[in-house]
Amino acid sequence: MEEGQSLTSCHVSSLVIDRLCDRAVEHNAGVAGFYCDFAARKEQSPTNILGAVLRQLVGGLAEIPEEIKQAHRDYKRAIGGRRLQLADILSMLQTVVSKKPSFICIDGLDECVVEYRTKLLVSLNQVLQKSPGTRVFLTGRPQMQADVVRRLSGRVMTILITPRRPDIISYLHYRLGEDGNPDEMDSDLEADILKKIPEISEMWVGATT
Amino acid sequence: MLLTNFFQWRLIGQSPGIIRLHKDPAFVKLSRILSTHHLLSTSFRTAKMSRNLFHDNLNSLAGNCCSFNNTATINNAYPRPDILTWLSPLEPRLRHEDIRERRARNVGEWVLQAEEFKNWYAGSGRSESDTGVLFCYGDPGVGKTFIR
Numbered sequence: 636m637e638e639g640q641s642l643t644s645c646h647v648s649s650l651v652i653d654r655l656c657d658r659a660v661e662h663n664a665g666v667a668g669f670y671c672d673f674a675a676r677k678e679q680s681p682t683n684i685l686g687a688v689l690r691q692l693v694g695g696l697a698e699i700p701e702e703i704k705q706a707h708r709d710y711k712r713a714i715g716g717r718r719l720q721l722a723d724i725l726s727m728l729q730t731v732v733s734k735k736p737s738f739i740c741i742d743g744l745d746e747c748v749v750e751y752r753t754k755l756l757v758s759l760n761q762v763l764q765k766s767p768g769t770r771v772f773l774t775g776r777p778q779m780q781a782d783v784v785r786r787l788s789g790r791v792m793t794i795l796i797t798p799r800r801p802d803i804i805s806y807l808h809y810r811l812g813e814d815g816n817p818d819e820m821d822s823d824l825e826a827d828i829l830k831k832i833p834e835i836s837e838m839w840v841g842a843t844t
Numbered sequence: 845m846l847l848t849n850f851f852q853w854r855l856i857g858q859s860p861g862i863i864r865l866h867k868d869p870a871f872v873k874l875s876r877i878l879s880t881h882h883l884l885s886t887s888f889r890t891a892k893m894s895r896n897l898f899h900d901n902l903n904s905l906a907g908n909c910c911s912f913n914n915t916a917t918i919n920n921a922y923p924r925p926d927i928l929t930w931l932s933p934l935e936p937r938l939r940h941e942d943i944r945e946r947r948a949r950n951v952g953e954w955v956l957q958a959e960e961f962k963n964w965y966a967g968s969g970r971s972e973s974d975t976g977v978l979f980c981y982g983d984p985g986v987g988k989t990f991i992r
Contacts, residue, residue, distance in 0.1 A: 651956070763969075768968050773980070776981060780979060
């Protein structure tokens, strides 16, 4: 697992999810999020990921849709209790997003098993085809961009996540505030850190992008 | 325990022994202290209850929209928790809370101000140019040290 990507995208995803949640009450929208995790990649199938998304969106509805209640009754009656399939989840997801504006956020596509990722993107495309008002937020590595655009029929806007100077300065302030040896710090050293590290990191970022 | 017993005494304080005790200066002082304490603790409990009630209401309100921040508290005759668990046993909210707690303040806020984000957020899917998907991408080697 490459922590850097995961943490960078997690950070942005969590910011986005919080912003969406803050505004969701005002706009009566549903918000669901999922963080893909390399360590749990085998369990994180499209069925499980979209199941978790569906659960959150249903949990945000004042009333559970009759279609879902009926499906639940049918499953309970089935001998041995058949497990939910991707098609079942998708059908219920389409029901839910058609009832309410919905935001679906999935972080760290690069942490998914490749086949799962492909199925996930295809499934999200099906949701968007039926309910184009649904908003999907995804994060991943640059090399996934072409695949994401292709699987989602080109309905994709992109943002390159790279640390900017204010990010680096804010982060340095944050870490300096946590310094366990404040006696070793003085205002000159702090000013020096806040000046030089952003410069070096910008040079470095410039060289790698 | 002392406090509880004391207030029980006060409630049944009609017996002659208790009335005599009420006249004792030490008892009067203790009575004053404990009354203040009781008032304070009652106020504190009331405030705490109001706060919990406020949180519950807030959760109910938020629950209508964003299940990341709530435990569903909506009246529904149908077994809601059963259905939700049946849909998925996973709780990504916990991971979200963990990430949020470790997040450095003001880092990455520019994403929320980006035109791409605003357009994506405001889109309704009705126009041809509308894009339902926002893909944020980054290289694993970029920003690792700084955004962590």
